[in-house]
Amino acid sequence: MKRHSILYYPGNIFLITSFLGFFYIFLPIIQIYLLPPQIQSQQDLPTKGIFITISKIHAQSPVIPNVDPNNQVVYDQALSRGVAQAKGTALPGEKGTVYLFAHSSGPPWDITHFNTIFLRLGELQNGDLIILRRNGKNYTYIVEDKKVVDPWQVTYLTNSKKPQLIVQTCTPIGTSLYRLLVFAKPK
Amino acid sequence: MNNNTKKITILTSCLLMVFGFFVSPGVTSADGITVTGNGSNSNNTVNVTSTQQTTTQQSNNAQVTNNTNTTATTGKNTSSNNTGNSTSVETGNVNTSTAVSTTANISTVSQSTTTSQELNSTINGNGANSNNSINTSSSSTTDVSINQNASVANTISQSADTGSNSVNNNNGNVSIQTGNISASISVSNSPINVSNVSVAANNSTSNEKIAGNGAGSINNITNANNNQTSIAINNSISLINNLKTVYLTGANSAYYNNGNVSVLTGGITNVINLGNGPINVSAVSVNCTPAQQQSKPTIPAWPTPPPTSGTSSSSPASSSSSSSGGGGGSSSGSSSGGSGSSVGISTSMLPVTGNNWFFIAFIGNILMMLMGGYLRLRSGRSPGFAYTI
Numbered sequence: 001m002k003r004h005s006i007l008y009y010p011g012n013i014f015l016i017t018s019f020l021g022f023f024y025i026f027l028p029i030i031q032i033y034l035l036p037p038q039i040q041s042q043q044d045l046p047t048k049g050i051f052i053t054i055s056k057i058h059a060q061s062p063v064i065p066n067v068d069p070n071n072q073v074v075y076d077q078a079l080s081r082g083v084a085q086a087k088g089t090a091l092p093g094e095k096g097t098v099y100l101f102a103h104s105s106g107p108p109w110d111i112t113h114f115n116t117i118f119l120r121l122g123e124l125q126n127g128d129l130i131i132l133r134r135n136g137k138n139y140t141y142i143v144e145d146k147k148v149v150d151p152w153q154v155t156y157l158t159n160s161k162k163p164q165l166i167v168q169t170c171t172p173i174g175t176s177l178y179r180l181l182v183f184a185k186p187k
Numbered sequence: 188m189n190n191n192t193k194k195i196t197i198l199t200s201c202l203l204m205v206f207g208f209f210v211s212p213g214v215t216s217a218d219g220i221t222v223t224g225n226g227s228n229s230n231n232t233v234n235v236t237s238t239q240q241t242t243t244q245q246s247n248n249a250q251v252t253n254n255t256n257t258t259a260t261t262g263k264n265t266s267s268n269n270t271g272n273s274t275s276v277e278t279g280n281v282n283t284s285t286a287v288s289t290t291a292n293i294s295t296v297s298q299s300t301t302t303s304q305e306l307n308s309t310i311n312g313n314g315a316n317s318n319n320s321i322n323t324s325s326s327s328t329t330d331v332s333i334n335q336n337a338s339v340a341n342t343i344s345q346s347a348d349t350g351s352n353s354v355n356n357n358n359g360n361v362s363i364q365t366g367n368i369s370a371s372i373s374v375s376n377s378p379i380n381v382s383n384v385s386v387a388a389n390n391s392t393s394n395e396k397i398a399g400n401g402a403g404s405i406n407n408i409t410n411a412n413n414n415q416t417s418i419a420i421n422n423s424i425s426l427i428n429n430l431k432t433v434y435l436t437g438a439n440s441a442y443y444n445n446g447n448v449s450v451l452t453g454g455i456t457n458v459i460n461l462g463n464g465p466i467n468v469s470a471v472s473v474n475c476t477p478a479q480q481q482s483k484p485t486i487p488a489w490p491t492p493p494p495t496s497g498t499s500s501s502s503p504a505s506s507s508s509s510s511s512g513g514g515g516g517s518s519s520g521s522s523s524g525g526s527g528s529s530v531g532i533s534t535s536m537l538p539v540t541g542n543n544w545f546f547i548a549f550i551g552n553i554l555m556m557l558m559g560g561y562l563r564l565r566s567g568r569s570p571g572f573a574y575t576i
Contacts, residue, residue, distance in 0.1 A: 004566055005565070005566030006566070007562040007563075007565055007566040008562070008563060008566035010559075010562055011558075011559045011560070011561070011562025011563035011564075011565075011566060012559065012563065013559070014555050014556070014558045014559025014562060015555075015556060015559030015560065015563065016559075017555055017559075018552045018553070018555035018556035018559060019556070021548065021551070021552040021555065022552050022556075025545065025548050025549060025552070069537070069538045072538075072539060075538055079540070084538070086538070101537075101538045101540050102540060103540050103541065103542070104540060104541050105541050105542055105545045106542045106544070106545065118540070149537075150394070150396065151536045151537050151539075152394075152536055152537075153394050153537070154536065154537055155305075155392045155394075156537075157537060159392075168537060168538065168540060169540045169541070170539065170540040170541025170542075171541070173541075173545070174541070174542070174543070174545035174546040174549065175541050175543055175545075175546050176539050176540070176541035176542065176543060177541075179537045179540070
């Protein structure tokens with residue numbers, strides 16, 4: 001029988017654990033690409049409340065209105081339930097900028113459907129459609145630009161007069177280094 | 188390079204390839220000024236000056252004179268020396284109307300956003316004890332001057348007569364019936380000397396970042412914005428409305444009548460509408476969006492190896508435009524506007540929508556895999572503590 005060093009076994013344990021770890025942390029992401037969640041038609045959505053639908057990236061979620069963007073505890077709770085609408089910005093159908101933000105990634109043990117709703121947000125291109133539905137009425141926006149900005153570039157959040165939709169998430173995936181902003185104008 | 192080193196190198200390469208897969212696709216980023224990669228003890232300065240001036244002058248002068256004279260007569264009939272049978276005079280109705288409308292000196296100045304720019308200033312990666320500075324200044328001056336002078340004189344004369352009939356020396360019955368008069372005058376002096384000025388001020392955004400510079404370095408970013416808007420509107424008007432009306436359905440006469448005399452005069456209906464205004468009205472709108480500045484605190488960092496030292500500067504840019512127009516009234520007013528603010532919410536950082544735990548777990552698994560591989564490789568060459576089955 002072949003002889004092995006005692007290091008052989010912890011080495012195997014490390015390898016197996018790492019493979020399981022990869023499987024554990026990438027499974028939700030692989031699922032999103034291979035088995036994307038089904039998008040409901042706008043008519044099937046509840047008539048009460050606000051919902052966002054981005055068909056291209058299979059993202060559909062309720063929007064939690066009036067979430068304080070200055071309080072991480074508050075918006076972390078909101079982001080576990082859907083996409084947050086920054087307090088002080090416009091709601092769909094109102095004049096001004098609608099500012100929405102949601103997670104692109106989260107802790108491996110806490111990646112849920114809503115936590116990674118904007119995982120594929122960077123795939124959006126100019127001309128793609130984003131539909132906001134508020135109390136049964138649809139508001140369609142067309143993507144016209146996207147930018148990667150530093151976290152302290154808050155001008156996009158504070159200047160809220162322009163009639164547009166800004167959707168924010170973090171980039172690169174798995175970090176909170178920068179913010180990816182997608183700009184869309186009303187159709 | 189031994190086998191272990193080769194394998195570790197291969198694994199590391201695989202790690203980098205996998206990591207590269209997650210790097211986000213390139214997207215648009217704002218232009219800016221960057222001072223970077225300068226050597227130790229170097230002095231680096233960037234000066235940017237931008238000047239913009241917009242001048243708009245309009246002078247409107249109008250002189251309007253309206254003279255109307257309307258006369259309508261169905262009376263002034265005479266019948267003399269009538270005898271015998273009845274004499275009857277019946278005059279017809281008069282409908283007369285006069286309308287005068289004056290419009291003069293309407294001025295509109297609309298200036299869209301003069302500047303909409305985003306300036307990112309960055310000082311990073313410079314060597315120790317270096318002196319780095321970025322100085323930007325921009326000034327925007329908008330002058331609007333409008334002079335409106337108007338002179339309007341309306342002289343309207345309107346007369347109607349269905350009476351003034353005379354019947355003389357009648358021996359029989361006399362009957363006089365005059366017609367109705369329906370008259371209207373409408374005078375409208377509107378709008379005169381009306382100006383509408385809409386000016387959008389400078390709309391610029393600046394972001395400053397100082398990071399990753401060497402120990403002992405002095406880093407300074409200054410940004411000065413000066414926006415001035417001056418609007419002067421002078422209006423003057425001389426307005427005279429002179430209306431004269433004469434309406435007559437009576438003043439009928441009958442002389443030496445031996446029979447019955449019947450005089451029936453018609454009614455008079457007169458409507459005068461005189462409307463003055465809006466006159467000398469100015470609407471001024473100055474939309475200001477102040478430049479917002481956000482700066483990240485200086486982060487102490489390790490010195491970056493300096494390639495070279497140098498000084499760079501950019502030349503100032505300026506532009507100017509002017510326009511003038513003619514038109515034609517009076518009061519005076521002036522207004523001026525400076526900068527304002529329109530901020531929906533205030534915050535110092537965009538919401539955190541990512542989590543480093545994913546990246547940390549990924550790196551942890553990579554390290555664990557490398558460690559496992561290393562132990563497996565090492566176990567094959569080192570006798571160590573072994574046993575036999």
